[in-house]
Amino acid sequence: MNRIAGVQGVVEKIKRRLPKSKFARNVVVLAGGTALAQGLLLLASPILSRLYTPESFGVLAVFTAMLSILVVISSLRYELAILLPEEEETAANVFALSVLVVFGMTLLIGTAVFLFGDTLLLSLKAEKMLPYLFLLPVSFLGLGLYQSLNYWAIRYKRFASISRTKFSQSFGMVCTQILAGLFIKGPAGLLYGDVVGRVSGSGTLALLSWRHDRHILRKISLSGVGKAACRYYRFPLFSSWSGLLNSGGLQLPALILASFYGPQVLGWFALGQRVIGVPMTMIGQSVAQVYTGESSRLARQNPEQLLRLFYQTAKKLFFIGLLPSLLLGIAGPQLFALVFGGIWYEAGRYIQILSFMYLIQFVVFPLSQTLDIIECQHVHLIWQIGRIVLIIAALVSAAWWKAPPALAIGLYGGVMAVGYVILFFLSAMSIRKLCGTDKTAKDVA
Template identity: 30%
Template sequence: MRLQSIWKKLLGTLRRSTFLNNVLTLVTGTAIAQAVGIALAIPLARLYTPSDFGHFAIFSSISAFAATIASLRYELAIVLPKSDSVAKQVRRLARRCILVTSAVTSLLCIAGAGWIGQTYQSRPLTICLFFAGISVYEVAELSNVQYWLTRKTQYKLIAQNRVIQTTGVAVLQLGFFFLFPSVVGLFLGTITGQALALFILLWKTRKDLRLEKTEDLPSLRELAVRYRKMPLLNGPNALVESARNNGMSLIVGLAGPGILGQFTKAQGILQAPMGFITASVTQVFYQRLSTAQPGEMTPLVRTVSKKLILIAIPIFALVFLLAPWLFVFLFGPQWNQAGYYARALTPWILVTVVTSPVSNIYLATETQGRMLAFSIFYCTIPLLILAFCPLPMLQTVTIMSLSMAAMLLFMLGMAFDVAKKFDRGLLKSKPVL
């Protein structure tokens, strides 16, 4: 009876808290997506070789870099206007930018495909790069629509789409292996799975996103100027962050596709618990931050940080202890080094879990400029360590991971400072249309 009473009280708390309900919705969808992804990663890892995954990581790094800045970050402004009609117009602005960036990416990749394929010793990679613009468009437009759903708090639809995308990509990668047992199979599975997820999402939101022609709305040019801080301030931050994440893979890949495959497998599997914890909280937390009033920001940041610390520490302690054995057990003996890379990356990923949602405070308060100097420093250090450290790659990754964790803790302190200043009215009010 006592246990039943506690359970009823917990359910009552969840029902009363919109924030917890939204997080729970996204967590459930993310958990299912991550579970499916990990389950299907096992046969994928036993079919494709570490070198296949290494070459695919090169393609992914190039396309992901372009996708990060494809919308010029205007999709982040979708949650800010008071009017839904203006928000739809902001989404149109972001989509225009995505189309242009995707076309430019295709042209650049076609021009440089031969050189990249020769550098990383992979002709199939050269073929994949001819179609990089397609992947850029799919990833960026999925993010664009999801920010509209975040504005409308349609978290259930976001959660469903994550499951569809993860499942579709992995299943199609498995199927394409029997036609193209190389990086080409991984590439085709990815772009077709993303296309499926995007088509379904656009179909389900087609009525909601329709603009009435009679509405008197700001022009795309006016909105581009109004939200110019997104490309001018957040754009460089995103560019620097993407250069760091994708530059690491490109540098590690120079040591050999097999080493890069081991490294990216470890990083990808660690993204599962990180994504499970942070992706849902981040999306809901950003919406809460964007509507917070002076006096509410610091308590909100403090509460989320404490809860994430309590959740993350036991999870990543287990990862650190079990990773070397677990990777071989799940994926086979060809992945014997991936578990050690996962152990090396654990400190960095742990602190990332705690700080990722909080970092959105710079967007919500339109203080992105404060983050830019840190982002440049945070990008430069790991790339320099990977490029110039004379130690073997595993020890080099360990040093990099510890350095990154220390810098993220410093950034967390910066975020609390911004929150306190906002609560005291020392920052400009957040203007909206």
Template identity: 30%
Template sequence: MAVGSGLGRLISLLAIPFATRIYTPEGFGVLAVFTSLVTILAPIVSLRYVLTLPLPRQTGTALNLLLLSFGLILAGTAFIMLALAIFSEPMLNFFSMAAIVPWWWLIGIGVLVTATYELMTFWATRRRAYGIIAKTNIIQNSAGALATIGLGVVGLNPLGLLLGAIIAKGGGLFWLLRDFKTDLFRIPQAITANRLATAAGFYRDFPFYRVPSQFLMVFSQQAPLLFAAAVYGAELTGQLSLALMALAIPVTLVGEAMGKALYAEAAAIGKSGSDRIYQMTKDTQKKLFLVSIPSGLVLFFFGEQIFYLVFGQEWEASGKFASLLSIYIVFHFTSAPLVQLLNIMANQSTFLRINVVRVLSILALFSFVFFTKIAAARFIFLYSILMAFFYIYVSVLVMHILKKKSDQVRADCL
């Protein structure tokens, strides 16, 4: 799965130098706001029941959760489309994004496609079908890159960026549905109102804790771009988005892929195997830390030169931003696989606490920046320092919880 995710992200990475020579920083700023809105909304519409799919021992229970999740996705998307039909123009104008007002409905399409793809990847994770996930990652990233470049060449700006982003987020959905059609055809036999209600009630902590937690987490991740769009304008937002996009590649390339694999293995072990989960997680952390250090140092010292050569003269400022942001990338990289393990430990309140801390910290920083009117580069530097401390806090906290569970299991065995 890590290889497939890596190849998919590598394809996206190889396409960026072509896209930066076709589209302007303003166009990337429009894409940044569009992607931020989809990224914030898509995880919420399922009420995070998708996370429960790998957990039940019985397939029938999992199929009930699959149907429940998809029904929530459809209902949530319909609500979002209605809200956008009424409020899209003032909202997008606030973020200096008048260019995508005519395409507001693409936000709803993006939410539906992204949420449904996530749903099916968690079903594939339950089946340990990592090869299928890898294949769809490669397909959709390739198709998204080709669509972005092709539509840009014929002059569809910024529409080409928006359509390319949607394809890259869910273009592999068809193959997931095809490969698991046998499971999907079993849904009518497995579904009963009682089993559906029982499954929803048993995992009720997910909508109660994970929905607000997920919103806070994703909002805090996307907030720098939304804040930059509202305060510094579309061009600077485009520069910042390219820097964040480049930095996100190693995290998603290996960190999140390893996180999904770790989550699946830990879910199979269960809470009774807390000692094994702790050791497995500790080993994963060490490997990720060693992998992340070289790339972080290279970006810190040579970010501007690299971006100038790779993406073009117009994107030198993005390289400067990447150098500043590289301060926290090592700690983000190592903490990426950890948070999902809280699902297995039934520790949803801790996940909520983590994200409350993050959002409050970021809002405090944004308030300071807004009132002091500091330059964009200084704002990005302060944000990078803040995130470095945050990810250290997350790693220490989650490892402490896992160690505590491990010690408890050992004590019970004595």
């Protein structure tokens, strides 16, 4: 009894220390689970960097880049629309629509992989991934379903459940990669572990949704799904292309580096992304999920409050990310060599070059759905097109002139940073237009 009382006392102390703001509490819950999950990946990275070569990490980077680009359109962005309807029945039909689209897109992706996968991998110098190409549509299906279930859970503010699934995903990934690395040579263990991590969690969210929401889900109908597809047509028409271009802007550098500089350079770049870029992005996604849920309500009810939330979130993220970015900018190579082994010194140099870009990305990425929420998808699409053109131009130009990999990565980081700054101001301007005012950041901060 004393032990139970002691545990309850600790829980109560933690609850008292949580922020009073409901929005801030939700961010802490979701970001806390994500931080634990990413902390597990960080702890495992020094082990993995000694079990696998930079070339193996390069093959994994090709796989994850291809998956990340494709999975954005797994439901043609209908999952974002799950948050918008006020009527529960309409939201349930949007959810059903997104799941149906995932299955259809999986069939399409599987066919494309069967027909053209070998040719693509040969062009990317990732021949070692050929025996594992079948994993791509499997991961696509699992991750696509997870995204739809995730947004359904966000609608009902089940952030604690989402947080638990994120930790279980990382745990499954790390355990598989370490155990496989002890017995299997090559990139197989990294690939299988990545698949396990990405597809897990869907079952937990599905059971939770059915347990609590089956009275709503039973209202799903074929006519309702059709109406939802027509009502939110702007998401596949604009947001899916915008999301595809956004993911392409993030992932194409890995594919271009593989094609022009080989798997070893990509492996160094990939470990840096795994240790620094992915955790910052995942924490940013946690903030983004809470921000998206809150901003979708404010866009309907109080646009001026949305503008205030936009600036305040950006300000807090900047101060959170400032110190880690400075540390990486000063001592990135030395830290990587110390923690992961001397062979990974070059990976730290790449992170040092990208440290400023990571800070800007950490601030703006969680706010990037703002234009979709206020249904300015066309603006987002135009921005995505401009950014991806500049990214491809920078990397291809560097490779054409046979610039060293570090210079190519520096050009990439500069273009990314400028692109995120432009997106920030475009989002702020669009919210002000929605407000019907010309308020400045100073007025609403």
